Amino acid sequence: MDDFADTALATTARMRALFAATPLQRNDFLSERFDADIWLKREDLSPVRSYKIRGAFNAMRKVRADNPEQGLFVCASAGNHAQGVAFVCRHFDVRGVIFMPVTTPQQKIDKTRTFGGDNVEIRLIGDYFDDTLAAAQEYCVQAGGHFLSPFDDAHVIEGQSSVAVEMLAELPAPPDIVILPVGGGGLSAGVKSYLDVMSPDTRLIYVEPEGGASLTAALAAGEPVSIPGVDSFVDGAAVARIGQKTFAVLKNAPPEDVLQAPEDRICMTILEMLNVEGIVLEPAGALSINVLGDLAESIRGKRVVCVTSGGNFDFERLPEVKERAQRYSGVKKYFILRMPQRPGALRDFLELLGPEDDIARFEYLKKSARNYGSVLIGIETKRSANFAKLTARLEAADFIYRDITNDTTLAEFLI
Known part of the structure; x- marks a missing residue:
């Protein structure tokens, strides 16, 4: 055992004065789906519903030990x-x-x-x-005062390593694969530093939000770089620049082991874990579970640990999450429809809808045209394949339409 592992063990033991180890739970639902032995390290069940308490505790403890007057x-x-x-x-x-x-x-x-x-x-x-x-x-x-960095601090990294200490202590045998969310890199650097010593055969998979892939950018450049236009939806991991100290630990990560999760797909995971398992996850907390489908072939038959890093989800965001999930899965679409300005035109359109189609939004965008009016229409259905049938019927009936579901500019302005 090296110095870092010894320190990680001692740090973890000291944390018990503040909170109990977070649960490591086998998830039968995910294990059956992916034909694997899948466990969730439930950092969403810490006293502050995220792993961040670990690094803050260790950094503050060490600063006070060196300078009791601080x-x-x-x-x-x-x-x-x-x-x-x-x-x-x-x-x-x-x-x-x-x-x-x-x-x-x-x-x-x-x-x-x-x-x-x-x-x-x-x-x-x-x-x-x-x-x-x-x-x-x-x-x-x-x-x-003393400034406490959220991730780029040796004491913080050391504190986050306690996640790995607890993980190995709670498992019947070392995991084959550990899937970690990555933002600034504090959690992944801490876990990697400990597992490199105590479980060197464990493969680490790192997951970033697609709109904040700072580790991917740093690996490509060979050093931390600032990425433009970060999507802040995954606010717990959407970091424009990975830490200098954390990248020093992660710089040799194989690029194929660094995955990106689309923000809208993350919404599907949040909803599924809430509805099926009753687990409340924030977007960053859902990252590790979200990529299981991408890894389906390589995890079959393996023991896999997903670190669910946080559960501080604001339920006021739930309508947005549901909307994004529906659009990503293809069961909700938005169209701009050119509607003839004649009696019966709306009835003709409604008769084209299938038995599983439902109108979720209907708004005239242009009411002064003499012959045609533009309509913004949102349609929900039970199966994405229903839209191919609907658009075929629209075209056969000579309705002119435009699918704006994935047109970011129009969707943000109109929806």
């Missing part, structure tokens, strides 16, 4: 890191100042305040995270 900790976060820091500030009875963007949902602000109590002050600054981060770092220097 009583101020500062971070910038709109989500799980903020909640982890708040919880640990209360545990150590130190002061925490947490900077959050002005646009942070009230639910996350309230939850952070609940975890931190009187030990935490929340400051809402900046419309964008970069502005929030700059304000937090400037304040930290002026106030003489």
Whole structure:
């Protein structure tokens, strides 16, 4: 055993003063579907519903051990890191100042305040995270505090490795494959560092959101690079630039073991785990499960651990998640239909709908045309194959239409 593994074991033991090990649960539903032995490491069941409490605890503990007088900790976060820091500030009875963007949902602000109590002050600054981060770092220097990075910190990486320590302790035998979500890289770097020593034959699969593939970009460039136009939907893992320290650990990851999950497909996983298993996952927490289908051939008969990294899901987002899932699976589409301005035209159109088709949206876009009017129409059906039949009937009846389901610009403007 090397120094990192020894430290990871000791760190994990110290965490028991704060919270019990998160469950490692065999999932029969997924195991049967993929003909594999699939386990979920339920970080969504930690006290703050994510693994972030681990790194925050270890970093704060070590800073205080080196400098007992340090009583101020500062971070910038709109989500799980903020909640982890708040919880640990209360545990150590130190002061925490947490900077959050002005646009942070009230639910996350309230939850952070609940975890931190009187030990935490929340400051809402900046419309964008970069502005929030700059304000937090400037304040930290002026106030003489210690800035707690969400991932690019050796103590944080060390703390996140406790996920792997618990995993090996709870399994009957080492896993063949571990699937990890990747954002800034703290969790994956910590888990990799421990498993490289304690279970070197375990294959690691890294999963990024398609709209925030910072590890993929760094591997291609040979160093961390900033990626433009990050899609923030998977807010727990949508990071524009992977950490310098985390990439030092992950830089030799085989590119074929780094996968991207489409944001809309992640929505399908969130809904399925909620409806079938009663498990609430945030988008980042669903990443590892989402790619099981991509790996179906290689995981058959293997013992696989998926790390479900977080469950801080805002249910106000549920309609959006359902909408995106339906569109990705092909059971909901939007059309702009050219409707003749004559009596009976709408009835003619309705008669073309199949028994499983349902109108979810109907809106005239142009009402002044003399002969034709444009209609925005959303249709839900039970099977995606029904749309091929519907469009064939539309064309046979000489209805002119345009499918705008995947037209991002039009869909954002009209839908």
